[in-house]
Amino acid sequence: MSTQFALDLRLARRKAGYTQGDVAHLLSSHQSLVSDLEHGRRRPSLEQIIDLSLIYGRSFESFFGALLDERQTVLQKRLKRLPVLTKTTAHTFNRASSLSRLRRRLASQLEHGSA
16 A cells, blocks of 8 residues: 555644544544554545545545555556457447557556646
8 A cells, every 4th residue: 555645644634633533433443443544554445535535624636646546557557467358249349449548548647647
């Protein structure tokens, strides 16, 4: 997991003046979860991402930009290893153009610093 994300999360909590216990209560979780998130040992669930964005008053993109960058890089690597389709069917007719758009979008977002 991104070290920058963990640092941003810890900084946002401290800047807001919250304890890990406060954030854990607001997330309906345990303090150990907040500690794990802030040390990069665990990734937040989608619900936790939304809650954290609301708790700290930050947009998803600004708060989780490092995670978005990381996932874009992972997807680019997976795209390079995607098996070649040997038979085109009605269900896969748009596959090549969709993959091409995805490659361009990921490359463009990474070039521009993404989120």
